[in-house]
Amino acid sequence: MTSILSIRNLEVGYGTIAALHGIGLDVQKGEIVTLIGANGAGKTTTLRTISGLLKPRKGEVTFNGQNISGVKPHIITGKGVSHVPEGRGIFANLSVADNLELGAYLRKDKIQKSEYDRIFSLFPVLKERIKQNAGTLSGGEQQMLAISRALMAKPTVLLLDEPSLGLAPQMVQTIFRVIREINAEGTTILLVEQNAHMALVTAHRGYVMETGRIVVSDETKALLASDRIKKAYLGG
Ligand SMILES: Nc1ncnc2c1ncn2[C@@H]1O[C@H](COP(=O)(O)OP(=O)(O)O)[C@@H](O)[C@H]1O
Numbered sequence: 001m002t003s004i005l006s007i008r009n010l011e012v013g014y015g016t017i018a019a020l021h022g023i024g025l026d027v028q029k030g031e032i033v034t035l036i037g038a039n040g041a042g043k044t045t046t047l048r049t050i051s052g053l054l055k056p057r058k059g060e061v062t063f064n065g066q067n068i069s070g071v072k073p074h075i076i077t078g079k080g081v082s083h084v085p086e087g088r089g090i091f092a093n094l095s096v097a098d099n100l101e102l103g104a105y106l107r108k109d110k111i112q113k114s115e116y117d118r119i120f121s122l123f124p125v126l127k128e129r130i131k132q133n134a135g136t137l138s139g140g141e142q143q144m145l146a147i148s149r150a151l152m153a154k155p156t157v158l159l160l161d162e163p164s165l166g167l168a169p170q171m172v173q174t175i176f177r178v179i180r181e182i183n184a185e186g187t188t189i190l191l192v193e194q195n196a197h198m199a200l201v202t203a204h205r206g207y208v209m210e211t212g213r214i215v216v217s218d219e220t221k222a223l224l225a226s227d228r229i230k231k232a233y234l235g236g
């Protein structure tokens, strides 16, 4: 089987400091793959490199068999890879509607009403908030908006960086439910999380990252059952 997204021997650094020491990762079409690991492990660096925000020193990222390493971020988005960054990156002074519209700015086709309907069925509260400035939304609602904005680009692959960070437990459940729904509708997902338990029960396969290296990868069922993973990431 060929991967839709593939990373080979990727080395990325900040100045003289190496953050990724030659990592490899594959995502097949239709999967939810999670990348878990402690703070500082290199998860965000990995996603930022895939989406073209960071240039690798070595190695490559391929999307649909095409090498996209070093390609500009808007070109990568245009090819079908959307990134919901850590901290969400919405425009606080713009309305919910304007944020959604901006998510589609690279598209040549017009936004269909059915796309808004889909988003409002995933996140009904966004319909009530449509005219409000995004900055007035709660943290959970901002995360919903960030995911929805990324969907407006009609991505083939969605990169999610810590979507549950800082959210109340019930909101975390909502976000993960929607991640499963988006995937069930056909979008491939690479999910970065510190919430290892939620990530592993949601994803099909997982990679565990420690200080810039992938140390384990397996089906999530196996990771959830592993003593090493339980001890290090699942609280016993
Ligand atoms: N802008 C930056 N400048 C210098 N070092 C950075 C920068 N961003 C991240 N790092 C370092 O790179 C490593 C990986 O960070 P990051 O990818 O953000 O990890 P994670 O997302 O897993 O918490 C850490 O050691 C972090 O301190």
Ligand SMILES: [Mg+2]
Pocket: 043, 044, 045, 086, 162
């Ligand atoms: Mg991070």
